[in-house]
Amino acid sequence: LAKTTQPISMDSYEGQEVNITCSHNNIATNDYITWYQQFPSQGPRFIIQGYKTKVTNEVASLFIPADRKSSTLSLPRVSLSDTAVYYCLVGDPTLGRLYFGRGTQLTVWP
Amino acid sequence: DAGVTQSPTHLIKTRGQQVTLRCSPKSGHDTVSWYQQALGQGPQFIFQYYEEEERQRGNFPDRFSGHQFPNYSSELNVNALLLGDSALYLCASSLWGGHLNTEAFFGQGTRLTVV
Numbered sequence: 001l002a003k004t005t006q007p008i009s010m011d012s013y014e015g016q017e018v019n020i021t022c023s024h025n026n027i028a029t030n031d032y033i034t035w036y037q038q039f040p041s042q043g044p045r046f047i048i049q050g051y052k053t054k055v056t057n058e059v060a061s062l063f064i065p066a067d068r069k070s071s072t073l074s075l076p077r078v079s080l081s082d083t084a085v086y087y088c089l090v091g092d093p094t095l096g097r098l099y100f101g102r103g104t105q106l107t108v109w110p
Numbered sequence: 111d112a113g114v115t116q117s118p119t120h121l122i123k124t125r126g127q128q129v130t131l132r133c134s135p136k137s138g139h140d141t142v143s144w145y146q147q148a149l150g151q152g153p154q155f156i157f158q159y160y161e162e163e164e165r166q167r168g169n170f171p172d173r174f175s176g177h178q179f180p181n182y183s184s185e186l187n188v189n190a191l192l193l194g195d196s197a198l199y200l201c202a203s204s205l206w207g208g209h210l211n212t213e214a215f216f217g218q219g220t221r222l223t224v225v
Contacts, residue, residue: 098143100153
């Protein structure tokens, strides 16, 4: 099981781009990298998933270098409503079991 | 299209009691997983149900048991409650294996407080 390391907390201001980096040195060949967002007293919400290079959707981008030992979640032009905990997960998505760490608490200030 | 629904939203129980939490998965999903989230921690996997059978189990004692019904809904039962069982219990629904890039949809959770 690939262990992930991400910052405990980050601060940003509205309108800025936020990059959260996750380290996963022991990532396996079948593992994908998935990010979830969680607001207080709510269930986590899927943000983005990728295997290598770059993935972009309507809310975020995920950058994965060639060695796949780290990944960076990029949130463009954050707003106050992006204040949440962000989890980096590494694993085989076909197995259906998710391994969460402690996540990164992102706080966006006005 | 309803997402994942859990009931009740909040619950207070006494040590030693038993509790049953319920989950209805997102329409079209056939797999239900349960997670326990203690305050300040990430969710921890309890178990997963597919075709009414427990398919995977995390590191939780036998006091935690579950069930899946033919309509894919699920229950989580916890016996002999301990103070440490106080947590947010999350249900996640998905499609059974083999689906890359298939996201899991989580419910709002049930906040269980054991006193």
